[in-house]
Amino acid sequence: MARLTRSSIKKNKNNVDTIVNMNISQKFKDIKKQENKKVVVLDSVSKENSIFNINSILSIIISYTNFNDLVELSTVCKRWNQLSNPIIHRSVKLMRSRAIQNKVHNKKFNKVAKSEAEVNECISNLKKFAPLVKEFRLKDSIGPNSAIEFFNTFNFITILTITHLNISQDQFILNMMSVAISKIIRKRIYKEAIQLPSSLTKLTLEDVYEADGTDIFHKTINSHKNLIEFRCNSFYLCNFIEPFQISYSTLQIFGYSSQRHRNDEQLHKIVDNNIQLKALDIQLNQLSQDLITRINQRLVNLEGLFLTKFQSYPEYDTQLEVKFSKSTKIKQLRLVFDKLSQSSLDSILVNCPQLNVLEIQLPKQWLLWTKSISSNCKNLEHLTIYPSHEFHGQELKDFCKEFYNSEFLKNVADSLTKLESLRINGFHIFVPNPLNFDRFKNFKNLKFVQFENDLIIKKA
Structure with a gap:
């Protein structure tokens, strides 16, 4: 022009x-x-x-x-x-390598002083490009004042990841991973909770641990209003799901993982009050019949359901009886827990007629499960299979050989005609004969088969 x-x-x-x-x-x-x-x-x-x-x-x-x-x-x-x-300036690197820092900065500077100098230089050199910076990964410890100056300057960031840091509740900012929040008593920067921006639509908290007395941090995190996606993954109890226990109209994707979770009351409220959800990802030590039944009855718009039960002592596991009473819109399904009855599996698969992606863990008695998959998943395009976590040593080797030579793999080309990818995990101790992969030549749409890390591409 x-x-x-x-x-x-x-x-x-x-x-x-x-x-x-x-x-x-x-x-x-x-x-x-x-x-x-x-x-x-x-x-x-x-x-x-x-x-x-x-x-x-x-x-x-x-x-x-x-x-x-x-x-x-x-x-x-x-x-x-x-x-x-x-x-070029979509993302910004806060600090140069330690070797470069040692060359360009005064030798009398300690590690903290060098870090502060790096932050100041980054801001000074790149502030003219601030409107272009959309992504940032915070992995270096910096002082509160430097953090405030940095984020005041680069205030157009839309994707923020914070990883492997121990920071005070005044400093946090919104993907947080392996973060411990501590309490500050003296020289507080903020004395009141801060309102998260209304433009924030995705929030991920992974292994975020709160010490006692960090209520300002807690209130600030929970001040969001327009999230579309929320995920909380923690070994400890997740204390950030309260806002979703009442109707949260913009929320489409909810993910929750905790190995210390004991009470389903909060999850029941989330399911009951957010029928607009499109995807639900739950990972717990125990999955209850009541919770799964509620999901089927209430979440009528669900297109993705991901249920994972963490491994525990088999003797403490009880078989789960679940009945899906309604047909669903589910297209992606993960069932990674093998204490599900055969009738429950049939009930779930029959009521997912649009299913095209399935990730499933087989039980010790697995033959009937593979027959159910063949019979009820005619539109399946992607299938991932895990062996039971109860298999170990020789028992696992025997299962691998038996499954590899099973009628399911021999006949799956006829039953799952739309299948494009097949992943079978847990076979790293058993290397199949490459000649046997001829059995997959009858698949019309299959692009590859993967046994653990061994990928076999099907030729056109």
Whole structure:
């Protein structure tokens, strides 16, 4: 656009100069200026026409360019610089390597001083690109004041991951992983809870541990209003699910994992009051009949259901009887717990007629389960199978051989005609004969078979 406009202006400037040299009246000059403006506008309109606009094509090409080449490319011209900068500066690195820090900073600086100097230099050098920075991964410990200055500067970040840090409740910011929140008594920065931005739509908390007295952190985390996706994964009890126990209309995806969970009351309320949920991922030490039944009865819009039971002592496990009374819209299903009765499995699969992705753990008595899968999952495209966690040593080896030579694998091509991928985990101790993979040649749509880490690509 700039090039066309300059050429047009230059051409019209020559015309104006001619008119000036001829000493014509000011009236004609004004008329000529109006004509110049029209020419510039017409050039702009034609340049914006989709026929001439190749910026989108260039952006796609640039997005696949090596980073170092991309930096060089940005120096070619202003237009290429404008196209490449959003990719170059989409994320920002807070600190350079420790070796570089030792070279450029005063030797008298300790580790903390070097880190603070790095943060200040990062802010100083990159603040002009702040509107372009959309992703950031915080993995280095920095002081509260530096953290505040950094996030005040780079306030257009939309994807934030915090990992492997021990920070105070004044510093947290929103993917948090392996984070311990401690209490501050003196020199508090914030004395009141902060309201999370209304634009926040995804929040992930993984192994977040709260010490006593961190109520401000707790209130701030729970101040969200418009989440679409929430996940909390912790060995400890997750104390951040209270907001979802009443109706939370924007929530579409809810994930909860805890090995210390003992009371289903909170989960019952979440299921009862959020019938709009599209995906539910629950991982617990125990999965109750009441909870699974509620899920079927209440979550009528569910398209993804992921149920995982953590391994425990088999003698303490009891078989679960579950009946799905309603047909569902479920397309993706994970059942990773093998203490489910045969009739319960049949009930679930029969009521998932749209199912195309299944991840399942087989019990010790697995033959009837494979028959149920073959009979009830005709639209299945992706299948992942795990052996029972009760199999060990020689018993596991025997299962692997028996399953590998079972009627299920021999006949699955006829029963699951739409199957595109088959993953069978737990077979790392048993290496199948490659010649036996000829049995998969009858699959019309199968693209690959995977036994643990051994991937066999089916040729077209």
